[in-house]
Amino acid sequence: AQSVTQPDIHITVSEGASLELRCNYSYGATPYLFWYVQSPGQGLQLLLKYFSGDTLVQGIKGFEAEFKRSQSSFNLRKPSVHWSDAAEYFCAVGARNTDKLIFGTGTRLQVFP
């Protein structure tokens, strides 16, 4: 069955520290992979996406993610976290033959000064 797993429900980091949010997927077709961020009261904002090609993708707000097919993973990283990065982060998977995105349960990021 198609699924997305975000193993970390809640992560706390200090401002300036590096960040890695984990995402694993199970998908039969060649996946399209996405990371979205949701701040309180806001919609889901697309951070970055992977369709094909270079497995390291750059996104907005200084985020990047690496697609590792052998590990079925698409982890999100940022070298230095800012207090404004505190939000909920969702990994999602889609494919060419479907309109729908399948989301993970999300990881809530808390940033301490």
Place this chain on the structure above:
Amino acid sequence: EPEVTQTPSHQVTQMGQEVILRCVPISNHLYFYWYRQILGQKVEFLVSFYNNEISEKSEIFDDQFSVERPDGSNFTLKIRSTKLEDSAMYFCASSEVIEEQFFGPGTRLTVL
């Protein structure tokens, strides 16, 4: 920057009542979607809409649900007879191409 808007931000209704959730997609987008997120659970796909018809729907999207694009700008989700389990955050999304969906801020539906 263009964005997807949704109204109302919060809707409270009695069980059995009909509700209509409204969305204004980004103006040049051709594909429209509804997702929902029950509190504490994943964001789930409900339906996609293209060229004035449903393109894809999930098993959640049963006969109680319908979607419509009544004019050139709005996209609505109607729940005919709400149940307690319909309480959730409902997200509208739109896209110019399927692969990049832009989401609205959501409507929180509370069914009493």
